[in-house]
Amino acid sequence: MVEIPQSTAELAAILETPVDLNFELPDPEDEAIQENEFNDRIEYAWKVCDRFDLQTDIWRGRIMRAVRDREKKGGDGRGTGFLNWLKSREITKSQAYALIQLANSADTLLEAGQLDPETINNFSKRAFVETAKSAPEVQKLVSEAAQNGSRITRREVKQLADEWTAMNSELLPEEVKSKAAEGTLPPRHLAPLVKELEKLPNSHLSQIQREVAESPDVDTVKQLTTDARSLAKYLDAAAQVQTLRNSSIDMEMALDEALRLDCLNTAADLVKQATQLEQTVAKLYTTWKRLGSLSDRLYVDTGASNPHLRSLLTCLETLTNEVIEVHLDDAGERTVRLKVIDS
Structure with missing residues (x-):
């Protein structure tokens, strides 16, 4: 029996937790419902759907990764079996690899110990991918923010990455880092500068x-x-x-x-x-x-008995001769001529 990694087992336990999708959405025409209450109930329902969607897509990505890897080992080497499997489920190749990337990102964060499985519901799908691409130090900052209950989207990941870059890049002078630490120089402006300086x-x-x-x-x-x-x-x-x-x-x-x-x-x-x-x-x-x-x-x-093919060749001589002629407009009023000298 294959042993299930602890992190995966913990995540599986979370995914087994039933999610109530039978919402009582507020009536948009009920004027008795205050705007704040309406928005709060909508936001709650949206977050539950987003959490359910994230958890489902991580496992779908793992499933497709397993099918793909199995095909690599025992298939024809061209991935035909995997593509047929996707086709039978009406899944495009781009959709499949986006989900596989999501699963890879989740597993990378779990295996590196940078993600507490209990905080997975605080992430958006894109945030998972962006976090996995980030430096380990940034991953730790994101994980800590998630553990503190913060909602982690790609914007939050970028903000934390910018802050880390501004405070730790050796390419920025100390005067600049001091301004960033004081809050007078926003890190979001410094990260693009560091990116260009690295080139x-x-x-x-x-x-x-x-x-x-x-x-x-x-x-x-x-x-x-x-x-x-x-x-x-x-x-x-x-x-x-x-x-x-x-x-x-x-x-x-x-x-x-x-x-x-x-x-x-x-x-x-x-x-x-x-x-x-x-x-x-x-x-x-x-x-x-x-x-x-x-x-x-x-x-x-071809020969004289194929006049139409010969006519085709004759028309294309303006492109195959040493002087190439191409009309720049449909009316043929502007023509460009290029002479090819093969030396």
């Missing part, structure tokens, strides 16, 4: 850290978050542009000039668009070669 190399951190330490206020944090995002985008895109890699341009000096002229965001968008253009050209070339190859093959396989 930057050490050589580009000091200037931003110095500026935020000198003016630890909301407006400065927002502006530096935007600057850090543009800087990260610039550095990432510049490293991908082949045209720039093959040149002698000093990208760091170009970056300094963009910063001095306060046009970093424009420069970042410029190199990003250059990256996309290079990728588009490469894809265009391979598609053009493929189209020409298919046209040649079809031409060989």
Whole structure:
């Protein structure tokens, strides 16, 4: 007999607790019911449904995970059996994996000891997933909040994660952490800044850290978050542009000039668009070669007795020749011509 983990057994006991779904909802037309009483009764019914829905979906996710894993071990290796099982129950693949993720999140929190099974009813489904993705320290904060009776939604998880980030990130100067601790600098503004700073190399951190330490206020944090995002985008895109890699341009000096002229965001968008253009050209070339190859093959396989196929090939010559012509509007008043030089 398979031994049931203690945490799972405890959770099972909770799920076996009957839930009364036979509510006496307030009459929306009864003017004798005060607004507060009406809202309280509606909120109670909603929370019970939400709790029942969460508990049911965790077990549905576990069931589907078991079916999927069984199929992986003894099936055809393509998951056909699992997909057929879902189809017979009118469950889409995306729905199934969302529930499996929910079950995985619940099990992760239980096994790590970060979740008291008795507090499961205080969570929303999305809060489970977000909590499982969080750092262990954040999981502990969320668990403590749930044990204190707080209703845990994804918003609460994000708020606690932001607070932990603001107080513990090594990328933020002490002046900023002090303001956050005092409550004069909301953590929700600092978390995005930390996220952007994590993308930057050490050589580009000091200037931003110095500026935020000198003016630890909301407006400065927002502006530096935007600057850090543009800087990260610039550095990432510049490293991908082949045209720039093959040149002698000093990208760091170009970056300094963009910063001095306060046009970093424009420069970042410029190199990003250059990256996309290079990728588009490469894809265009391979598609053009493929189209020409298919046209040649079809031409060989057809003859004068197949006039319609020959007409098709003739019409497509504007796309298979060295000069590609494409109309930019239905009327054909604007045309773009690209010459492909295969060297």
